[in-house]
Amino acid sequence: MMWLSDSQKVGVAFCSGGGFFLIGGVLLFFDRAMLAMGNILFLIGLTIIIGPSKTAVFFARRQKIQGTLAFFSGLALIFFRWPLIGFLIELYGILILFGDFLGTILGFARNIPVVGPYVGMLVDRTGLGARRNAELPV
Numbered sequence: 001m002m003w004l005s006d007s008q009k010v011g012v013a014f015c016s017g018g019g020f021f022l023i024g025g026v027l028l029f030f031d032r033a034m035l036a037m038g039n040i041l042f043l044i045g046l047t048i049i050i051g052p053s054k055t056a057v058f059f060a061r062r063q064k065i066q067g068t069l070a071f072f073s074g075l076a077l078i079f080f081r082w083p084l085i086g087f088l089i090e091l092y093g094i095l096i097l098f099g100d101f102l103g104t105i106l107g108f109a110r111n112i113p114v115v116g117p118y119v120g121m122l123v124d125r126t127g128l129g130a131r132r133n134a135e136l137p138v
Contacts, residue, residue: 007048014045030083039075039090059097067096 004012021038025031047055059068074090077083098105109119 011045011048011050014041014048016045018042018045025083026087030087032078032081032083035078035083035087036075039078064097067093069093071097 018038018041021034021041023038025034025038028034050058058064059071070089070093072093074086074088074093077086077089080086106119106123110116110123112119
């Protein structure tokens with residue numbers, strides 16, 4: 001059973017489409033149009049999933065302001081025809097903004113039917129999935 005509402009499912013579809021466009025933009029040697037479309041779809045999807053006010057609060061948090069500035073600066077550089085540099089700066093911002101969710105994302109990726117076992121092997125080899133607070137009961 002999905003615990004998402006219908007509008008949140010649409011938001012997940014937008015975020016997924018944004019991810020595919022970003023991957024496609026990288027595979028096509030940093031195609032500016034695909035990278036821009038991926039970013040726009042991702043931002044629309046995130047706004048639909050958590051709502052406009054929570055999205056604004058998420059990007060405006062004091063401890064994440066460096067990531068927000070890097071993300072939107074990278075997006076601006078992509079729009080101003082500097083896709084490689086813009087993507088790298090944006091990637092840095094994404095890591096700062098969404099780094100807290102990396103463990104959750106990797107745990108979800110382990111359960112994907114075809115590629116899940118390979119993702120699990122990669123996570124175990126690199127140590128990305130190691131819990132920082134392993135002594136906690138939860």
